[in-house]
Amino acid sequence: MNGTAEIDMAKLNEFIGKAVTDLGATFNAGLVVIGDKLGLYKAMAGAGPITPAELASRTATDERYVREWLSAQATGGYVTYDPATQRFELPPEQAFALANPDGPVFFPGAMQLALATLKAEPRIIERFKTGEGLGWHEHDPELFQGTERFFRPNYIGNLVSNWIPALEGVEHKLKLGAKVADVGCGHGASTILMATAFPKSQFVGFDYHPASIEYARRAAADAGVADRVTFEVAAAKEYPGNAEYDLVTFFDCLHDMGDPVGASAHVLRTLKKDGTWMIVEPFASDKLEENLNPVGRVYYSASTMICTPASKSQEVGLALGAQAGEARLRDVVTKGGFTRVRRAAETPFNMVLEARP
Numbered sequence: 267m268n269g270t271a272e273i274d275m276a277k278l279n280e281f282i283g284k285a286v287t288d289l290g291a292t293f294n295a296g297l298v299v300i301g302d303k304l305g306l307y308k309a310m311a312g313a314g315p316i317t318p319a320e321l322a323s324r325t326a327t328d329e330r331y332v333r334e335w336l337s338a339q340a341t342g343g344y345v346t347y348d349p350a351t352q353r354f355e356l357p358p359e360q361a362f363a364l365a366n367p368d369g370p371v372f373f374p375g376a377m378q379l380a381l382a383t384l385k386a387e388p389r390i391i392e393r394f395k396t397g398e399g400l401g402w403h404e405h406d407p408e409l410f411q412g413t414e415r416f417f418r419p420n421y422i423g424n425l426v427s428n429w430i431p432a433l434e435g436v437e438h439k440l441k442l443g444a445k446v447a448d449v450g451c452g453h454g455a456s457t458i459l460m461a462t463a464f465p466k467s468q469f470v471g472f473d474y475h476p477a478s479i480e481y482a483r484r485a486a487a488d489a490g491v492a493d494r495v496t497f498e499v500a501a502a503k504e505y506p507g508n509a510e511y512d513l514v515t516f517f518d519c520l521h522d523m524g525d526p527v528g529a530s531a532h533v534l535r536t537l538k539k540d541g542t543w544m545i546v547e548p549f550a551s552d553k554l555e556e557n558l559n560p561v562g563r564v565y566y567s568a569s570t571m572i573c574t575p576a577s578k579s580q581e582v583g584l585a586l587g588a589q590a591g592e593a594r595l596r597d598v599v600t601k602g603g604f605t606r607v608r609r610a611a612e613t614p615f616n617m618v619l620e621a622r623p
């Protein structure tokens with residue numbers, strides 16, 4: 267250690283306090299996933315104050331484990347604890363966020379994503395040394411499901427009600443019957459939501475990851491929209507189509523691609539002359555110093571483990587990162603040949619760019 271550095275004990279204590287909170291939060295990722303998968307939050311939602319034995323009995327789980335889990339949940343404010351009755355309760359707001367997968371703020375998917383991502387840590391350490399990439403498909407499969415469950419609530423809350431109406435003339439075309447490609451569609455959450463909202467339009471979801479496409483096909487059948495949605499394995503620079511789509515959408519995937527400029531040029535070839543490319547990306551300012559906040563922390567961390575290695579695993583390996591910012595994205599899109607790009611909408615988590623030929 268540098269002998270000249272003076273330690274300010276108050277600052278040190280403040281930092282250790284923050285780090286201990288982070289440590290508890292890191293463990294809590296596992297506990298949230300446990301509560302989600304075992305139905306503990308669901309069983310507590312609307313149930314009022316409950317004992318560990320009652321919760322264990324309702325969820326066919328072991329009382330001792332459930333008591334420890336509840337105690338941990340109470341320390342983090344996920345549940346409340348009443349010492350007088352020794353009962354635990356899931357407040358309505360927490361129930362809304364933790365036990366409502368179709369709600370707009372469902373949270374356990376995010377923790378599932380984070381936990382799955384951490385399983386790649388030994389391989390990411392190697393990639394730091396070699397500079398090589400790690401493909402999206404090489405992650406633990408829980409990442410694919412966690413991503414869908416994290417993003418879908420946000421799409422439920424914004425896609426049909428805010429983002430599509432913010433694009434010039436697109437909602438009208440979709441209502442009448444349009445042709446749409448959803449590229450990098452993953453499990454197809456966005457594709458299926460759009461197909462449900464616009465029954466006269468035809469949708470095709472593309473993703474280079476075969477397991478995600480298989481999942482998306484099953485999800486479309488389950489949602490009853492398989493008559494108007496198909497899913498095909500194809501990379502962003504190779505999906506079929508020649509000047510035929512009214513709308514091409516990229517949800518949270520452009521920055522994961524090795525060659526986003528090449529993808530942009532391909533989108534342009536597949537779009538009709540009056541078509542629209544909707545690009546949904548993580549919200550970010552152009553300057554790092556403006557992204558030093560809790561959302562930026564989530565995204566830079568995920569980007570270190572997922573997005574940057576994913577891009578580096580593909581041709582070109584541009585590695586935009588999840589916090590590229592509008593100016594950098596605009597540059598990529600226009601280098602591919604688009605002439606008009608504007609920010610059509612934003613939320614605390616996303617920005618929506620509209621690109622026109």
Ligand SMILES: C[S@@+](CC[C@H](N)C(=O)[O-])C[C@H]1O[C@@H](n2cnc3c(N)ncnc32)[C@H](O)[C@@H]1O
Nearest residue numbers: 402417450451452473474475501502517519523
């Ligand atoms: C963060 S996930 C987003 C998935 C989905 N769009 C969503 O919003 O839930 C990124 C997706 O991009 C896909 N992807 C990455 N590179 C790709 C490429 N070059 N061509 C097509 N898909 C790609 C991955 O397989 C993954 O499904």
